[in-house]
Amino acid sequence: MxxxxxxxxxxxxxxxxxxxxxxxxxxxxxxxxxxxxxxxxxxxxxxxxxxxxxxxxxxxxxxxxxxxxxxxxxxxxxxxxxxxxxxxxxxxxxxxxxxxxxxxxxxxxxxxxxxxxxxxxxxPAVFMTAWFALFELAHPRPGSKILVHSAAGGVGASLVQLAKIAGSEVVGVVGGTHKVEAARAAGCDLVIDKSTQDLWAEARSFAPEGYDVILDANGVETLGQSYAHLRRAGKLVIYGFATMMPKKGGKPNWFKLVSGWLRTPRYNPLNLTTDSKSVLAFNLSFLFDRTDLLELFVADLHQWLSEGSIVxxxxxxxxxxxxxxxxxxxxxxxxxxxxxxxx
Structure with missing residues (x-):
């Protein structure tokens, strides 16, 4: 082998x-x-x-x-x-x-x-990430307004599909024009191309009162504004920090990493209480022993595939x-x- x-x-x-x-x-x-x-x-x-x-x-x-x-x-x-x-x-x-x-x-x-x-x-990895983020953490209600960053990626497109199953209205954010159609195909009600559009101005136009759920794996680049654009009782779900990492070269940029770490928002429990917003986060690799969750996910995955609800x-x-x-x-x-x- x-x-x-x-x-x-x-x-x-x-x-x-x-x-x-x-x-x-x-x-x-x-x-x-x-x-x-x-x-x-x-x-x-x-x-x-x-x-x-x-x-x-x-x-x-x-x-x-x-x-x-x-x-x-x-x-x-x-x-x-x-x-x-x-x-x-x-x-x-x-x-x-x-x-x-x-x-x-x-x-x-x-x-x-x-x-x-x-x-x-x-x-498995992308859909279980999406499943855990939405159905174990966020619990969106029908009609919820959800914003998904990186909506054309593996996890992003999975989040969009599952958010539609939950009956939500979904805004997808992409980083390039060539990704817009993929995000639309996943089911986004609106796609924001942040390479050509003002991300947060467009986001506010769709949800003036804020979002019920925002799903963010970007890290420092968007976390602050993601939290700011939640409505009361809204939930920010964090599952990665991609903007702290290099886009080429294959090696960490230690200055960028340290700078990103220093600028990453810290959420004070007192402020969370008065804001009435929630910040949730996870890494699936630390949940590998939770086979009870895996069994639930696999059952849902097979059902959705058989129904044609996801692709x-x-x-x-x-x-x-x-x-x-x-x-x-x-x-x-x-x-x-x-x-x-x-x-």
Whole structure:
């Protein structure tokens, strides 16, 4: 088997493909021959050595990747829900950039019918992020006004689709004109192209009283105004800090990181109380043990797919050998939809 290994923090040259023996599944585990592996922006942060859960749970060397699709080629003792040859999707706490992977059977589910392997691998991380943000944290009511930053990306487009399922009116924000149609296709009622429009003036025109929910993974660039544009009882959900990271070069800009950290808003509980607004935040990798949430999410995902309520993200495929190009592209902020690696 072969997989991507990062021996130490660094740029694209640290993404090394190495050969290993095919692993043997232990009790309760499943061996998956990978057909596609999802690429997430978190993987870039892992490579740079800045992802806290990667350092806490794995260390160096590390293989990035949280999600794969493929075929079951090995079963550990006690596994009864799968058979050899089953087409599945597997979640893993890192390790996904690999031609074969062993993971606990409780993190594996059957590939939804009608999805390609690439589409199936593109869905778990982005849709579970959106699902947790909206249905575990924000709980939007029908008619709620929601603003989604980065609405043409993998998580953003998933948020838009699920917000529409919840009966919300959705404003999507994109960073380039080439992303507008993708955000509209996801279901946005209004798309703001902040490269050509005044973001907050347009946002106010749609929701003069403020938004019920704003979903923000930008970080310091927008957090302050996102909070300011909530209405009373509104909720700001934070799930990333992308604007603190470089868009090219593959290495952290430490001045930008420190500057961003210093300028990131701090939310005083006294002010939150008098403002009557909420700030919520999460990182899915620290929730990996919550299989109860995973079961609920998978049930909802299968139902929505069967109903046609959601569709897979637009997928761009890269051979595993071109993992560095995939990382450079996702860092650039120019991509639309989801990137996947094909071993």
């Amino acid at each position: 072969h997989k991507v290994v990062i021996p130490k923090a660094g740029s694209y040259d640290q993404l090394q493909i190495k050969e290993f023996e095919v692993p043997v599944p232990g009790p309760g585990q499943v061996l998956i021959e990978t057909r596609a592996a999802g690429v997430n922006y978190a993987d870039v942060v892992v490579r740079m050595g800045l992802y806290k859960s990667a350092k806490e749970f794995v260390g160096w060397p590390i293989t990035p990747g949280f999600e794969v699709s493929g075929v079951v080629t090995g079963l550990g003792e006690g596994v009864v829900d799968f058979q050899l040859g089953d087409e599945v999707v597997g979640l893993t706490l890192f390790g996904g950039y690999s031609s074969h992977i062993v993971t606990e059977s409780r993190y594996v589910y059957h590939k939804p019918r009608g999805l390609s392997f690439a589409e199936a691998a593109a869905m 897979a993200p637009l997928v761009t495929e890269y051979p595993l050998a071109e993992v560095a190009r995939a990382h450079a592209d996702i860092e650039s902020g120019r991509t639309v939809g989801k990137l996947v690696l094909i071993p």
